[in-house]
Amino acid sequence: MAERLGGHGFDVVEAESGEKALELLDQFAFDIIITDLRMPGMHGTQVIEAARERYPGIIAIVITGYGTVKDAVEAIKMGASDFIAKPFQFDELLHVLHKALEQRRLASENAYLRSQLEERYQFGGILGRSRPMQALFQLLETVARANATILITGETGTGKEVVARAIHHNSPRRANRFVALNCSAIPETLLEAELFGHVRGAFTGAVGTRQGRFEQAHKGTLFLDEVGTMSTALQMKLLRALQEREFERVGDNQTIKVDVRVIAATNSELARMVSEGTFRDDLYYRLNVINVQLPPLRDRREDIPVLVKHFLGRFATDPEAHLSQSGMRALMAYPWPGNVRQLENAIERAVALCAGRTEITVSDLPPELQGAPAPAATPFVDFPDDGLDLPAYLASIERDLINRSLARTRGNRNKAAELLRIKRTTLVEKLKRLGAD
Ligand SMILES: Nc1ncnc2c1ncn2[C@@H]1O[C@H](COP(=O)(O)OP(=O)(O)O)[C@@H](O)[C@H]1O
Numbered sequence: 001m002a003e004r005l006g007g008h009g010f011d012v013v014e015a016e017s018g019e020k021a022l023e024l025l026d027q028f029a030f031d032i033i034i035t036d037l038r039m040p041g042m043h044g045t046q047v048i049e050a051a052r053e054r055y056p057g058i059i060a061i062v063i064t065g066y067g068t069v070k071d072a073v074e075a076i077k078m079g080a081s082d083f084i085a086k087p088f089q090f091d092e093l094l095h096v097l098h099k100a101l102e103q104r105r106l107a108s109e110n111a112y113l114r115s116q117l118e119e120r121y122q123f124g125g126i127l128g129r130s131r132p133m134q135a136l137f138q139l140l141e142t143v144a145r146a147n148a149t150i151l152i153t154g155e156t157g158t159g160k161e162v163v164a165r166a167i168h169h170n171s172p173r174r175a176n177r178f179v180a181l182n183c184s185a186i187p188e189t190l191l192e193a194e195l196f197g198h199v200r201g202a203f204t205g206a207v208g209t210r211q212g213r214f215e216q217a218h219k220g221t222l223f224l225d226e227v228g229t230m231s232t233a234l235q236m237k238l239l240r241a242l243q244e245r246e247f248e249r250v251g252d253n254q255t256i257k258v259d260v261r262v263i264a265a266t267n268s269e270l271a272r273m274v275s276e277g278t279f280r281d282d283l284y285y286r287l288n289v290i291n292v293q294l295p296p297l298r299d300r301r302e303d304i305p306v307l308v309k310h311f312l313g314r315f316a317t318d319p320e321a322h323l324s325q326s327g328m329r330a331l332m333a334y335p336w337p338g339n340v341r342q343l344e345n346a347i348e349r350a351v352a353l354c355a356g357r358t359e360i361t362v363s364d365l366p367p368e369l370q371g372a373p374a375p376a377a378t379p380f381v382d383f384p385d386d387g388l389d390l391p392a393y394l395a396s397i398e399r400d401l402i403n404r405s406l407a408r409t410r411g412n413r414n415k416a417a418e419l420l421r422i423k424r425t426t427l428v429e430k431l432k433r434l435g436a437d
Pocket residue numbers: 125126127128154155156157158159160161162163340341344
């Protein structure tokens with residue numbers, strides 16, 4: 001491999017172990033590190049971690065054997081740029097290397113621009129300030145860069161499709177197509193032709209030759225929504241397409257090869273379907289290389305105000321439009337079985353019903369929200385099963401409110417103290433104490 005890479009203009013230095021590689025990295029700032037995962041001595045992920053600590057911009061490529069794909073995913077989480085499964089063609093390695101280099105070039109060009117544009121509470125159009133969403137954004141940032149197949153799971157309306165689009169638009173494939181297919185919306189008999197295309201006369205009604213979604217998504221991303229609804233026969237065909245990246249159009253025997261990244265989504269418990277035998281386990285593992293789980297809205301209620309503001313901006317023509325206090329409390333208390341989609345609909349409806357009033361009230365909300373239990377006067381607190389550290393929790397709320405009041409008053413401590421109904425001296429004391437935490 002070293003020799004062949006040398007022939008392609010790369011300057012290669014070999015190391016016979018992870019330890020040796022780190023020694024070499026001490027002496028020279030390499031651009032790229034290519035490593036196996038399971039080695040005697042240091043594990044590949046440790047090598048990558050140590051290398052990236054020294055050189056955050058280093059490109060790390062993992063070469064992994066069958067059965068260690070899970071490890072490779074771990075490695076991507078640790079910052080590896082991509083992985084290649086053994087056995088592989090040399091061209092594949094070259095392709096991955098050039099892609100990673102190009103990506104890094106673009107990244108450094110864009111880093112400045114991006115830092116200017118980036119908003120804190122969103123990633124590619126997905127909004128969220130809650131802790132689970134912040135963690136999600138970080139995960140998405142990492143997985144978008146890789147090529148691995150992703151399975152997005154979550155209840156209906158949690159944003160599975162927005163997430164799939166965000167991954168595509170933040171991936172090196174963004175210049176190519178994002179093709180979406182809802183597998184449950186198409187009759188089983190037509191689904192195969194929809195996925196792989198068909199030739200003229202393949203079945204009644206197949207008047208011409210048509211490209212399938214896999215072909216349309218060439219060099220881009222294919223989003224397969226509701227994969228849990230597929231028949232076992234079709235699961236088999238999808239498995240092959242995923243494994244070999246090749247398939248035949250219905251009614252044809254010519255093999256077509258494509259370069260497609262697949263993102264699948266489901267709101268059913270595929271894992272359970274696997275144990276019940278209704279979903280192929282091998283396909284499940286192929287799809288579930290990286291799992292992105294979207295939490296239901298009721299588990300991240302801090303996101304509700306952010307989303308409400310966003311949807312008001314979309315639906316209301318009056319820029320001053322806002323929700324009354326009790327309206328917001330009703331939204332915060334409701335369990336949202338339909339998640340963000342239901343919230344979006346509720347706001348759209350409320351905007352239509354409030355007939356141009358600036359303040360939207362409880363009576364503008366859908367009936368199921370008006371009967372909500374007496375809204376609590378205190379904010380909703382997520383209380384984990386294993387409890388929480390009360391003083392630390394209260395301090396974090398205090399710190400958050402103080403920071404927000406200072407932000408709102410542009411750092412004016414007098415006004416900030418006024419907003420919080422405390423004396424300026426108390427505010428200064430608290431700042432000192434919280435800062436020392
Ligand atoms: N985090 C979010 N930020 C902004 N809009 C969201 C978010 N999550 C969902 N939405 C919106 O909610 C609706 C449902 O999202 P969608 O991705 O179709 O859900 P799912 O596919 O999980 O049923 C869409 O209109 C989407 O734009």
